[in-house]
Structure formats: C-alpha cells, structure tokens
Amino acid sequence: MPVSAREAALKALTRYRRAGAYTDAALDAVLLKERPDSRDAALCTRIFYGVVQNSALIDHYIASFSTVRPSRMEPQVLDILRLSVYQLVFLSKIPVNAAVSEGVELVKKHANPRAAGLVNAVLRKIAQNLEQLPEVTGADTAEKLALQYSHPEWLVRAFIDRLGPDGAEALLKADNSDAGVTALVNTLKADTESVLGSLRLNGVEAAAHPWLPNCVVLRNTRNIERLDAFRNGRIYVQDAAAALAVQAAAPAPGMFVLDGCAAPGGKSFTAAAAMHNSGRILSCDIHEKKLARVSEGAARLGFGIIETRVLDATAPEAALYDSADVVIADVPCSGFGVIRKKPEIRYKKEEDTAGLPELQRRIADNLSKYVKPGGLLVYSTCTLLRRENEDVAAAFLSDHDDFYLEPFALPGPVGDVPSGMTTLWPQETGTDGFFICKLRRRP
Numbered sequence: 001m002p003v004s005a006r007e008a009a010l011k012a013l014t015r016y017r018r019a020g021a022y023t024d025a026a027l028d029a030v031l032l033k034e035r036p037d038s039r040d041a042a043l044c045t046r047i048f049y050g051v052v053q054n055s056a057l058i059d060h061y062i063a064s065f066s067t068v069r070p071s072r073m074e075p076q077v078l079d080i081l082r083l084s085v086y087q088l089v090f091l092s093k094i095p096v097n098a099a100v101s102e103g104v105e106l107v108k109k110h111a112n113p114r115a116a117g118l119v120n121a122v123l124r125k126i127a128q129n130l131e132q133l134p135e136v137t138g139a140d141t142a143e144k145l146a147l148q149y150s151h152p153e154w155l156v157r158a159f160i161d162r163l164g165p166d167g168a169e170a171l172l173k174a175d176n177s178d179a180g181v182t183a184l185v186n187t188l189k190a191d192t193e194s195v196l197g198s199l200r201l202n203g204v205e206a207a208a209h210p211w212l213p214n215c216v217v218l219r220n221t222r223n224i225e226r227l228d229a230f231r232n233g234r235i236y237v238q239d240a241a242a243a244l245a246v247q248a249a250a251p252a253p254g255m256f257v258l259d260g261c262a263a264p265g266g267k268s269f270t271a272a273a274a275m276h277n278s279g280r281i282l283s284c285d286i287h288e289k290k291l292a293r294v295s296e297g298a299a300r301l302g303f304g305i306i307e308t309r310v311l312d313a314t315a316p317e318a319a320l321y322d323s324a325d326v327v328i329a330d331v332p333c334s335g336f337g338v339i340r341k342k343p344e345i346r347y348k349k350e351e352d353t354a355g356l357p358e359l360q361r362r363i364a365d366n367l368s369k370y371v372k373p374g375g376l377l378v379y380s381t382c383t384l385l386r387r388e389n390e391d392v393a394a395a396f397l398s399d400h401d402d403f404y405l406e407p408f409a410l411p412g413p414v415g416d417v418p419s420g421m422t423t424l425w426p427q428e429t430g431t432d433g434f435f436i437c438k439l440r441r442r443p
C-alpha cells in the first residue's frame with residue numbers, strides 16, 4: 001500500500017537529515033520508492049519544503065509549548081512534530097484534528113511510541129493557540145527576521161545591509177515562497193502553446209511565464225524527466241534569470257561561444273537555441289561526470305553545435321586565446337539567490353563561501369583571455385552577495401583596462417541596464433536571485 005503524504009514527508013525529512021542530502025535528492029528518492037499518488041505527492045512536497053523553509057520558526061513554536069526543548073528531542077520525534085506543526089500553522093486546508101492525530105500515529109509507528117504523549121500534548125496546545133502564537137522577538141531587526149523567516153542571522157544582516165529592513169524582509173518572504181519549476185521551450189522543436197498543451201495532457205498545471213517569451217512555469221509537479229515534453233526534447237529546466245544572463249550575452253547564429261563553467265548545461269542550451277543551432281559552442285567544466293549531463297541534454301534537445309571538454313577555467317589554454325565571440329563565465333558561487341528552490345542553501349556556513357571571490361576572480365581573469373578583440377565576456381552568479389558580484393566585477397575591471405562595461409536591456413521587470421551590470425532580486429522579478437555583468441573587450 002502506498003504511504004500517506006505525511007509518512008512520505010517524514011521519510012524525506014529523515015533522509016535529508018541523515019544523509020546531509022540535498023532537499024530535492026532526498027525528496028525525489030522517497031517519491032520514487034514510495035510512489036504516493038499525485039495528490040499525496042504534492043502534499044508531501046509542500047510539507048517537506050515547508051518544514052525545511054520554516055524550521056527555526058516552527059522550533060520556536062514547539063519550544064514555547066513543550067516541556068522538552070527541541071534540541072533534546074529524538075530527531076525522528078522532532079521531525080514528526082515539525083511536519084505536524086507546519087500543517088497546523090501554515091496550511092489552511094488541513095483539518096486540525098487530522099494534523100494532530102496523524103502526527104501521534106506517526107510517532108507510534110516510526111519513532112519512540114513513548115513520545116506519543118508529548119507529541120499529542122504539544123500539538124493540541126499549538127492547535128488551541130493558533131490565533132495567539134507566541135510573538136517572534138529578537139534583540140534587533142536582523143535577529144527577529146532570522147527567526148521569523150528561518151534564515152541564518154549573518155545572511156539576514158547581509159541582506160539588510162543591501163536592501164534595508166523592509167527590502168530584506170520581502171526577499172526573505174520570497175525565499176520561503178513556492179517557486180514552481182521554470183522551463184525553457186526549445187524553440188528548435190516547439191513553441192509555448194504546443195508545450196503547454198503537451199504538459200496539460202500529462203496532467204501538469206502549467207502556464208506561460210508572465211513576461212519571458214518561450215518560458216513556462218509548472219506547478220505541483222516533480223519528476224519533470226517523465227513528461228513527454230521533456231523526453232521529446234521540447235523543454236529544459238532553467239530559471240528565467242539564467243536565461244536572461246544568456247540574453248545579455250546575445251549569442252547569434254554562426255558565432256563561437258565558450259561556456260567556461262557549463263555543467264549541467266542550461267546556459268549552453270539557451271545559447272544554442274538563440275544561435276538556431278548554427279555556429280559552435282564549447283561547453284567546458286572541471287568535472288567530467290557533470291559534463292555528461294551537458295552532452296545528454298544537448299543530444300535530447302537536438303543541439304548539435306554543442307561540444308564538451310573537461311577544462312579548468314582557472315588554467316590558461318593558449319590554443320583558445322582571442323578566439324571566442326562570447327565567453328560565458330557562470331562561475332561557481334554561494335547560491336544564495338536560489339534559496340526559493342533549494343531551501344537548504346541558506347544553511348551553508350559563511351566561512352565555507354569565503355574563498356569563492358578569489359576563485360571567481362581567477363576564473364574571470366583566465367576566461368577573459370579567450371574573448372576575441374571586440375568580443376564579450378558575461379560574468380554571472382546565482383548569488384546576492386556583493387563580494388561575489390560587484391566586487392569581483394570591479395576587481396576584474398581594475399586589472400583589465402582592455403574591457404569595459406556595456407549597457408544592455410532585458411525583457412520584463414529588468415528592462416534597461418545602463419551600467420552594464422544588474423542584480424535580479426526574487427522579490428522584485430519573481431525569478432531566482434542573479435547577478436549579470438556584461439563586459440566588452442575593446443577591438
């Protein structure tokens with residue numbers, strides 16, 4: 001018998017916690033094994049992501065109504081409490097009694113049954129106090145927002161520093177929203193209407209992207225790979241912001257494009273579509289295994305102009321000097337712009353990202369050698385930290401007076417970028433957080 005949505009969510013939370021796994025890998029593994037029906041899979045997904053997105057706030061509520069501190073509870077019991085509290089506090093359509101009694105049943109079946117009394121008591125108290133849950137407080141705004149939106153305090157301070165308290169709060173709220181899955185239409189093979197038709201035939205809730213042409217947004221679905229539109233090479237998963245980074249580079253038919261940090265291939269694919277599959281794209285990455293995904297994707301999508309090559313973007317390759325019309329430097333980064341889709345990213349330790357600006361500078365410096373005179377280097381990241389974005393661009397420009405920032409314009413809310421670099425903020429554009437910087441080499 002297939003497991004219930006809550007049981008599947010518990011299994012995914014356990015897997016995520018034990019393996020230190022990525023959220024999507026943990027969830028997909030459970031959905032693949034347990035095969036809940038599509039309604040249960042959607043609820044399981046909502047609960048699982050909701051718990052990861054709101055864990056600090058949920059623990060604050062649990063701590064307020066429990067005689068045992070969350071940090072002292074058995075992990076499995078805490079997972080069950082969290083997923084039950086998430087339903088009570090955040091999901092309006094779940095009957096209170098169902099959330100409480102299923103939580104208690106989960107403890108009896110999957111955890112220490114002696115904890116059933118505690119779980120029952122905590123859930124009942126929270127259910128009775130839904131209208132007057134304990135206030136979220138903190139020594140200052142950053143501490144309060146960190147708890148309210150379950151982000152680490154240092155990151156909240158960095159966002160407040162850039163956006164002010166209101167802007168930072170809007171961003172944190174966007175980070176905890178349901179982004180859906182954004183996919184680009186392979187214009188070599190299909191158009192938006194036919195893709196939407198195919199997706200709906202497969203039972204998927206899908207709509208055209210609100211402002212980016214040839215882009216669709218899928219809701220309440222996982223395992224995109226099983227969909228006809230995917231299998232027939234008509235779509236590939238990519239956020240609108242990532243597609244815009246390629247649009248800023250304006251690849252055209254016949255050009256030679258070098259994608260220096262290419263795997264899993266999204267930007268190479270968008271470039272290939274813009275080039276009408278004519279010209280040459282060299283998609284490089286340091287990881288051979290990851291490059292296999294670029295080759296597989298290119299074959300599925302029918303982009304014959306993409307070739308792959310294992311290459312360290314920090315190591316000069318003289319044969320490529322001065323050769324490319326466009327070089328894409330979509331560098332490894334801390335990823336704090338994609339917290340909506342990968343909620344676990346927020347928990348990366350600040351010190352683990354400290355070395356990135358140096359690596360990014362070295363990559364930009366080396367890849368710029370491959371740009372031919374008059375050609376373009378587009379530097380992009382999916383993070384929102386100044387040190388990996390504007391500061392890297394400034395350092396690059398101070399070392400390279402043969403490059404200059406070139407203005408560009410993009411569709412939708414981004415519009416004109418007269419300064420030649422821009423940050424896309426999720427709360428403003430509805431996209432992933434992204435940084436795009438367009439650098440022209442002097443002829």
Ligand SMILES: C[S@@+](CC[C@H](N)C(=O)[O-])C[C@H]1O[C@@H](n2cnc3c(N)ncnc32)[C@H](O)[C@@H]1O
Nearest residue numbers: 261262263264265266267285286312313330332
């Ligand atoms: C942000 S991801 C690229 C995403 C890709 N451009 C896309 O749109 O699908 C960064 C990539 O850089 C690669 N990478 C990390 N260090 C590298 C290096 N020294 N040289 C080349 N690639 C590197 C990683 O393996 C990773 O695939």
